[in-house]
Amino acid sequence: MGSDVREEGRDPAAENAWPSKPGIVEPSVLICPITQTMYQDPVFVPESGNTYERHALEQYWESCKPPRDPLTNTALQQRTVYTNWGIRREVQGFLEQFPSYVPQGWDSRALPRLAEKVPHVARPRAGRIKRTLLCILTVVGSLAVVMQHVYEESFWPRLSIVEDLESDGSVALNVPKGSRLEARELNGRLIVKIPAPGLRLDVLGQVLFSILWLSFVCYWTIAAVSSGVPWTFIPFSLPFWAVGFMLLFSTILTPSLSQTLIAGSADYQVTSQVSRLSLSQITANVTDLQAPPKPSPQHFQG
Numbered sequence: 106m107g108s109d110v111r112e113e114g115r116d117p118a119a120e121n122a123w124p125s126k127p128g129i130v131e132p133s134v135l136i137c138p139i140t141q142t143m144y145q146d147p148v149f150v151p152e153s154g155n156t157y158e159r160h161a162l163e164q165y166w167e168s169c170k171p172p173r174d175p176l177t178n179t180a181l182q183q184r185t186v187y188t189n190w191g192i193r194r195e196v197q198g199f200l201e202q203f204p205s206y207v208p209q210g211w212d213s214r215a216l217p218r219l220a221e222k223v224p225h226v227a228r229p230r231a232g233r234i235k236r237t238l239l240c241i242l243t244v245v246g247s248l249a250v251v252m253q254h255v256y257e258e259s260f261w262p263r264l265s266i267v268e269d270l271e272s273d274g275s276v277a278l279n280v281p282k283g284s285r286l287e288a289r290e291l292n293g294r295l296i297v298k299i300p301a302p303g304l305r306l307d308v309l310g311q312v313l314f315s316i317l318w319l320s321f322v323c324y325w326t327i328a329a330v331s332s333g334v335p336w337t338f339i340p341f342s343l344p345f346w347a348v349g350f351m352l353l354f355s356t357i358l359t360p361s362l363s364q365t366l367i368a369g370s371a372d373y374q375v376t377s378q379v380s381r382l383s384l385s386q387i388t389a390n391v392t393d394l395q396a397p398p399k400p401s402p403q404h405f406q407g
Contacts, residue, residue, distance in 0.1 A: 129206055135196055137161060139175055142210030144196050146217050148186040153177050156189045182331070243326065243343050294369045301363040308359055315353035322346055 135143050137158040146159040153174040157165075166172040172181045193216070200206070200214055207214055275296065278288035287298040322345045329339050358379050367374045370391065377385045 129203055131208060132195070132199065135192065135199060139165060140210065143199075143208040144189075144192055145211065147189040147192040147196070149189045150174055150181065150186055152181050152183075153179065156192055159186065162186065243340055244346055246343055246346075294367055297366045297368075299364045301361045302359065304360045308356060311356040311359075312353070315349060315356055318352065319346075319349040322349055 131143050137144055137147070138155075139161040140158050142158075144156070144158055147156050148159045148162065149156040150162075153176070155174055155176050157175065162175070165175055166184060172184050173179060174181060197216060200208075200216070275289040275291040278290055278295075280286045280288050285300055287300060289296045289298075322342055326339065326342045326346075329342070361379050363378050365376045365378065367376070368391070372388065372390050375387045
């Protein structure tokens with residue numbers, strides 16, 4: 106490693122500013138690729154394995170977003186660095202080999218101790234905070250869209266009829282054999298109920314799919330926040346969050362969801378219930394119903 110030395114590439118201006126003793130050549134392996142001077146506080150980037158001068162690397166990272174490795178130009182997931190003790194010991198050995206030599210670019214021969222390292226320059230957090238807040242607003246906005254949809258479906262005006270479908274005054278009606286329908290008559294009104302289907306295998310599959318969908322969208326959103334993309338790119342996940350929440354919400358309610366039709370001579374009401382909680386109600390007049398299509402004469406020919 107000592108035979109690998111840097112003999113070319115010196116800046117003439119640097120030679121005049123930092124005169125060196127004739128015959129002393131600084132090994133190239135001890136030269137920082139950023140500062141082109143010998144390491145004082147060498148650190149290596151674990152994601153790339155490359156070594157740089159600490160303060161030079163931190164200054165470089167302040168000028169590029171997201172942080173990148175100076176040599177490979179690859180984006181880094183984090184700014185964590187570690188002291189390169191091997192290079193540090195080689196620098197110390199070089200200084201001991203030439204007791205009176207001051208490396209080019211150094212103010213003195215002293216190596217900074219760990220407690221005297223160049224202070225870490227705090228990474229600007231304004232951009233990351235902005236992206237994180239935007240991510241939170243995206244998720245909250247998606248939930249708001251879902252809840253607004255539920256709100257609009259859940260607060261239709263109620264009819265003042267048949268508040269209790271289990272009244273003792275109702276009369277059970279016959280339904281087709283094998284049908285899940287429950288039919289009754291109460292005070293001149295027809296009550297037809299479709300009971301809740303209960304927990305089925307297909308419901309479990311839909312719940313799993315909803316969770317996988319939301320997990321993928323969550324991973325995509327977090328990756329967008331962490332990678333430093335423009336903050337305007339993050340809200341593109343909003344519709345995917347909304348679809349995932351609505352799918353999960355409707356799937357969870359399906360096993361306990363029942364529907365009831367209450368029809369009279371003048372009006373009718375369709376109610377969706379989860380257990381005994383009314384989820385949605387639609388009320389309309391019978392006259393608003395479209396008449397069934399009349400068969401054409403051709404249907405009776407031949």
